[in-house]
Amino acid sequence: MSRLILRALSLAILAAFSPASNAFAHCIVGGRFFPATLATDDPCVADEMSLPTVQYNSANPAGREHDVGADFAKRITESFGISVSTTWTRVSPPADDATKGPVAYGFQNLVTTAQFQLLKDAPHELAMLAGVIFSWGNSGAAGVGANPWSTITPTFYFGKGFGDLPDSAGFLRAFAVTGQVGYEIPTTSLDLVSGNAIPQNVLWGTSLQFSMPYLKSNVVDLGLPDFINHLIPIVEAQFTRPVANNFGNDSITTGTVNPGVIWVGSYFQVGVEAIVPINRSSGTGVGAIAQLHLYLDDIFPSTIGQPLLGASTPMKSMAGR
């Protein structure tokens, strides 16, 4: 746990010394705000940090798994960003035979992502993003299931709000969908320990969101309590299917469906979701995930919350004040 905190703090402090430049936003496209989703990724580059993401995971069918994760995302330019993710895991029983005792502790492999914003179409509340996810082999503990091989996953992300529907669509205009699809390529094709082939996988996920903030600001103000007006009920789903080099393994699609809710504030959001496995290969019980997510562009608007490259133009001087 202390290693996790130290890693997150080190990254944050490093970023705090970055030079300031032009500031824009987290995932806002026209009148639509796409919140940071818990199981999948939102369709924008941004300056943000998830600390922590806590998860009880039933995705390990053989035992119980608890995860504590941290994620830090930083824009390099207005359209290009990188992120670093780390997850500490406690699993029982251990994922390998070498670990002594009934429980294994340790970090999963370090994950880094590079993303480029392809499109932000404000009138149609449409965002598109391309990225490459690197999972660094041998950077985690074998006892918690971290692989000795790396993977590279080119991924496409999108988000679409329905606010451009006609006014007669009413409440439907508050809905939005996001999604992502990626192709996971391992850096080796054979696990020399087990002798099994290491498959290439297609990974895809989606979310359906109903935005109470959007309903209040763009469709109809029902005069509901303030707390309700900050909620985004959401259902996420994520799936994995081996599609190549899967000799000797089952070609079964695994995944989870995650119903939950996200409370959105000005500087942070809090999300909670259940994790429901879609079949026995995906897990044997319902899990849960909770996340505190910080909007660094709003908390630190003139330092961390700006891209590293790009000129800064203070608005007060532009306005001649």
Next chain:
Amino acid sequence: MRNIIAVTLLVLWPFGMTVAQAHAFLDHAEPRVGSIVPTAPRELSLSFTQDLEAAFSTVEVRDANGARVDQGKARISASVMRVGLKALSPGTYKVHWHALSVDTHTTEGSFSFQVGH
């Protein structure tokens, strides 16, 4: 969890934190978003969650034919934007606003209201 957040923010504060001002989202409007008002309002008022930059924040009100029915430049005081309205006949009106908060974050949005029953 509370300890982790507290430690993180405490460490970050001296290095980068200025006065935190977030995106300016619409908090409420008068006439209210999506409402039906029996009599024509003389003014549209938009209240935001953050203070605005007056020089870069605008609002337009149009009728069903797309004709402007506002009286031009909005008056902005802190987080409130106001614009006068011409004499509105019964019908549906569309409001489109664009806001720049004082920390350079931009937001926009639109909504409708109706005059008459």
